Amino acid sequence: MIRKFILVFSLMVIAGCGFKLRGTIPWPTDYQNVYMEGYNPSQRDSFYASVKRFFPEHVKVVNNQKDADVIIQVLSESQTARTVSGLAANRDTEEVVTLNVTVQVLDDQGNEIMPATTLTRERDFTYDESNLLGKSTDLQNVSRILRQETASMFMRRLEAAMKNIDEIKAQ
Template sequence: MNAARLPFARFFAALFVVALLAGCGFKLRGSNGTYNMPFHSIYVGFPDTSPLGTELKRNLRAADSVVIADKPEGADAQLVVMSEARGRQILSLNNLGRVREYLLTYTFTFRVTDAKGAQLLGPTEIRLSRNMAFSEQEVLAKEAEANLLYRDMQSDLVQQILRRLAAMKPAAPAATPAPAAS
């Protein structure tokens, strides 16, 4: 084959593969940002001032079939917040003993129950971390970077919570005993 035609052949082969994948309907589950939740309404137990709670509620409202309940009594499911913590640890020091790098962590623990208190999803801990280089000459900029990294972890955390909620199995109805034969 002519050396000048080889790049064009590769380009058209790659274009053919992409068109083939797009034509078959292949799509990652949840890649369009919506999830099929196994409940119709949910109570999210966050304070009104919680940024994580606000973002989670906004993402749950984006799913047309889910209603955010104001009280736990009227909801099909209840997300119970067990703990939420942000942390910062020294990851490395320079030769003068000053901080060179931090490890930022965000840990969230929750469980999900149904309206009767039966556990739909046991205590689940999600732990996220990011490395952040540090410089004493840029303290304000590094603080802003840390806040940006925490917001990024919060968005990632919301997506992980949504995926876990969507993967839950609804509580099986209690089996009713068969009438005794006389």
């Protein structure tokens, strides 16, 4: 009896606190065709390929800018690594890898949906100095993960910008 009371009380408290998962922001119906300037489908680990995975199913990536409602442009992309620790024999063992991507989004009329924005992600990268081939493979994996995280961050910002556009049009 007491257990049921505690369970019911707990559920009421959780339900009454207003907590809910964020969910996804609906993609505006005016922007169903997306053109990604410089996108190459054969580059599976590129920033664009990571962004494409986040689009809703009904959004189509088009190959011609004239067919697009939304134009995504990567203005710059750079990846750097800096050593944060090493061995006495002057061999690096830990680095911090940083990815910077500057991107902007325009509509088909050239109006800014999202102004030029620089997104930055960092990740520590530790490796065994005796396995140089493993370092190369691990660095590729870190780069891929950084692009996925940056793409996720970009999509959250793009969805928020598009939500603002929908609210402005509704007024």
